[in-house]
Amino acid sequence: MSYSHRNMSGRHRVVIIGAGFGGLFAAKKFKDADVSVTIVDRTNHHLFQPLLYQVATGILSSGEIAPSIRQILANQDNVRVVKGEVRDVDVNAKRVTADLGGKDAVLDYDSLIVAAGAGQSYFGNEHFAEFAPGMKSIDDALEIRARVTGAFERAEITDDPAERERLLTFVVVGGGPTGVELAGQLAEMAYRTLRNEFRSINTTDTRIILVDGGPQVLGPFGKRLGRRASHRLEAMGVEVVLNSMVTDVNRQGVKFKDMKTNEETFVPSYAKIWSAGVAASPLGKHIAEQLGVEVDRAGRVPVNRDLTVGDDRHVFIVGDMMSLDRLPGVAQVAMQGGQYAARTIIDEVENGTSPEARKPFDYFDKGSMAIVSRFNAVVKMNKAEVSGFVGWIMWLVLHLLYMVGFRNRAVAAFSWGLNSVSRRRWQLVATRQQLHARNAISKLRAYEDENDERSIEVRDNLRFGEGRNTRAVSD
Numbered sequence: 001m002s003y004s005h006r007n008m009s010g011r012h013r014v015v016i017i018g019a020g021f022g023g024l025f026a027a028k029k030f031k032d033a034d035v036s037v038t039i040v041d042r043t044n045h046h047l048f049q050p051l052l053y054q055v056a057t058g059i060l061s062s063g064e065i066a067p068s069i070r071q072i073l074a075n076q077d078n079v080r081v082v083k084g085e086v087r088d089v090d091v092n093a094k095r096v097t098a099d100l101g102g103k104d105a106v107l108d109y110d111s112l113i114v115a116a117g118a119g120q121s122y123f124g125n126e127h128f129a130e131f132a133p134g135m136k137s138i139d140d141a142l143e144i145r146a147r148v149t150g151a152f153e154r155a156e157i158t159d160d161p162a163e164r165e166r167l168l169t170f171v172v173v174g175g176g177p178t179g180v181e182l183a184g185q186l187a188e189m190a191y192r193t194l195r196n197e198f199r200s201i202n203t204t205d206t207r208i209i210l211v212d213g214g215p216q217v218l219g220p221f222g223k224r225l226g227r228r229a230s231h232r233l234e235a236m237g238v239e240v241v242l243n244s245m246v247t248d249v250n251r252q253g254v255k256f257k258d259m260k261t262n263e264e265t266f267v268p269s270y271a272k273i274w275s276a277g278v279a280a281s282p283l284g285k286h287i288a289e290q291l292g293v294e295v296d297r298a299g300r301v302p303v304n305r306d307l308t309v310g311d312d313r314h315v316f317i318v319g320d321m322m323s324l325d326r327l328p329g330v331a332q333v334a335m336q337g338g339q340y341a342a343r344t345i346i347d348e349v350e351n352g353t354s355p356e357a358r359k360p361f362d363y364f365d366k367g368s369m370a371i372v373s374r375f376n377a378v379v380k381m382n383k384a385e386v387s388g389f390v391g392w393i394m395w396l397v398l399h400l401l402y403m404v405g406f407r408n409r410a411v412a413a414f415s416w417g418l419n420s421v422s423r424r425r426w427q428l429v430a431t432r433q434q435l436h437a438r439n440a441i442s443k444l445r446a447y448e449d450e451n452d453e454r455s456i457e458v459r460d461n462l463r464f465g466e467g468r469n470t471r472a473v474s475d
Contacts, residue, residue, distance in 0.1 A: 011036045011078075012349045015096050015109035017086055017283065019046050019069045021331045022115030022319035024404075026338035031076050033346045038107050040082040040098050042463070044068055047138065048403055050331060051412075053178060055141040057148070057185040058193070058425035060415055062138045064408050072404055082107070086116070086283060086464055091290045091312055101460065111314045111345045114287060115338055118320035118329060119463075121277035121298070128249040130439055132171075132272035135178060139438065146435035147271045148186065149428055152194060154270070155201050166268040168206045171254045173246050174276030175212030175219075177370035180229055182273060183210040184373045187236040192423045209239045209267060211246060211256050212276075218370060218378065220328065221385075225378040228387045232372045246276070278329060282465035284321040291315070296323050305360035307341055313355035316341040324361070331402070332366050369395050374420055 012035045016023045019041035027039050045066040054060040073079045084098030084105050089112070096107040120134025133143050148170070155167035168190075172183045190206035197203070210217065210233065216226035217233075217240060230240050241256065244265075248255040253268040280299035288294065288301045291310035295301050300323035303309055307316045307324070318341055319334030327333045340361045347353045367381030369391065377391035386394060396416060403409050419425065445458045454467075 012345070013108060013110045014038070014113065014345060015040065015107050015111075016113045016115065017041075017089075017096065018115035018117055018319075019043075019081075020049070020115060020117045020319065020334060022117075022334035022338035023113065024069070024072065024338070025335045026113050026115065026318070026342040027073060027076070027079055029339050029342035030078060030346070033078065033342075033349070035078060035345065035349055037076075037079045038082055038109075039069065039073070039079060040084055040086060040096065040105070040107065041069060042083070042085045043137075044070070044083050045138070046072060046404060049136070050177075051399065051403075052135050052138075052141045053182045053185060055138065055427070056135060056144040056182065057189055058145060058428040059185070059419055060412060061427045062142065064411050064415075065403070066138055067404050067408060085460075085462070089114075089283065089287055089290075091287060091315055094314075102456065112316065113338065113341045113345075114283065114315070114317045114321060115319050115334065116281035116283045116321060116464075117334075118278040118280045118299075120274060121279035122274065123277055125249075128246075128274065130442070131251055132173065132249045132254075132274040133438065134274045135182070136278075139434075142430070142434040143438055144271075144273055145428065146430035146432075147273075148189070149430045150435060151271045152198065152201070152203065156198050157200070162268075164201065165207075166253065167270045168201070168203075169209070169253075169267060169269040170206065171209045171211060171267060171269045171272045173211050173249075173254070173272070173274050175210055175214065175217035175240075175242070176275060177218065177368070178275040179210055179212070180217050180233065180370050180372060182275065183208055183233055183238050184236060184371070187233070187238050188373060189425070191237055193425050195423070206237075207239065208237065209241060209269075211241045211244050211254070213243065213245045213259065215242055217242070221368060221370070221378055221380045225380060225385055225387060229370070229372050229378050232376050236373055249274075278320065280321045281463075284317060286464070287315065287317070306344060306355070306358045307337055307361050308355075316344075325363070327363055328368075330368065333363060336363055337361065369398065371395050 014035050014037045016026055016039040024046050030037050046069050048065040051065045055062050070081050082105050084100040086098045088097040094109050098105045120136050122128045133140050151167045155164045158164050170186050172179050186208050190203045194203040218226045218229050243259045244256045246256045255266045257264045284301040285295045291312050293310045301317050303317050303322045303324050309315050318337030320329040369379040371377040375389050375392050377395040379386040379391040379394050400409050441461050448454055
């Protein structure tokens with residue numbers, strides 16, 4: 001079953017794929033413009049991804065970083081929201097096909113903005129994912145929360161000292177901002193929040209290991225800030241293991257190799273978390289191949305100076321999916337790229353500006369920041385480097401500024417203030433379904449693939465390129 005959405009008003013039709021930072025900021029830029037906008041996303045919410053680790057560690061609830069897309073855009077009459085997984089983009093027909101629950105939505109466009117983001121990359125070792133979830137979605141954060149809290153609960157009831165040690169050992173792979181922030185919060189949970197809450201274990205015996213293949217954590221921040229972040233983590237009890245590449249992740253633990261000595265170390269661990277790399281949505285490659293463009297190793301699409309692809313000047317790719325001037329895959333690049341694409345389209349529609357006359361995209365670097373612990377963050381703004389308490393205040397202000405909605409800002413500010421003076425966390429609810437659902441669906445998919453079947457439960461969780469063309473019984 002399908003339906004086709006075509007604009008009968010004669011206005012310029014814009015389809016935006018993805019409601020992350022790039023897609024949402026593009027959609028909001030179209031407010032009051034003489035265009036008809038459709039934004040399609042696989043979820044019903046805009047995710048403030050930089051704060052996912054705070055959901056995973058019980059500081060914030062999921063709703064505070066994931067407001068409804070429809071509520072955000074409710075006052076923009078020229079924007080329509082469609083929930084669905086994009087299954088096909090035909091650049092020749094200028095048509096996007098998405099589906100939800102076995103029902104197709106066919107969306108015709110005059111201009112297309114692709115902001116589908118990126119997923120976790122295991123560098124060709126996808127089997128690691130079963131035991132070490134990444135952190136790119138609300139589902140991921142809730143699963144990690146369930147794994148972390150579950151580790152302590154299991155340790156409380158085991159009589160085996162070796163198993164207790166394994167359960168109280170947490171390994172975070174990847175020393176970028178996400179890995180550093182997560183390792184810091186795990187340390188605060190173990191040594192501060194959960195202290196004295198268990199009777200058979202001492203949570204201060206917890207071992208937290210941060211593993212990275214580079215010579216320092218937070219590589220893009222420079223050596224000075226990287227050292228300060230490492231020293232702060234180590235002071236909190238985190239073991240920082242550098243110049244080491246993970247060679248295996250299994251149910252029992254993690255194996256990594258020292259790149260200088262080739263010595264391999266195996267660390268028994270129940271809860272492993274992967275934050276070591278990203279890969280652009282395969283939707284980018286699907287579009288690039290139609291336009292005769294080759295993607296890079298991370299799946300990013302080389303774009304023109306106006307963020308368009310190849311010879312098609314009406315297909316824009318922004319954010320984590322684009323490759324231009326080695327720009328990083330951060331929120332600011334996505335925001336500015338989405339706004340630029342929207343302004344470019346508006347300029348063409350309202351002023352008749354030709355593609356040849358477009359001004360090139362000019363990224364303004366507002367700096368990078370990462371929180372290490374309470375009262376401690378590192379901030380890099382061009383040549384200026386700030387760390388410690390001042391950096392933490394700057395981090396708080398900027399993140400409150402970019403959160404969507406007054407309520408979310410107010411609740412986040414209250415939660416952060418409370419967390420700074422109290423050791424307790426009020427968002428540690430975890431369920432067995434959150435812990436097991438991802439792997440259960442993966443195993444069900446493997447069974448269905450062997451038996452040439454496809455259930456709606458599996459199909460609705462498949463992403464682009466994972467076999468969504470196999471139909472299922474509609475829900």
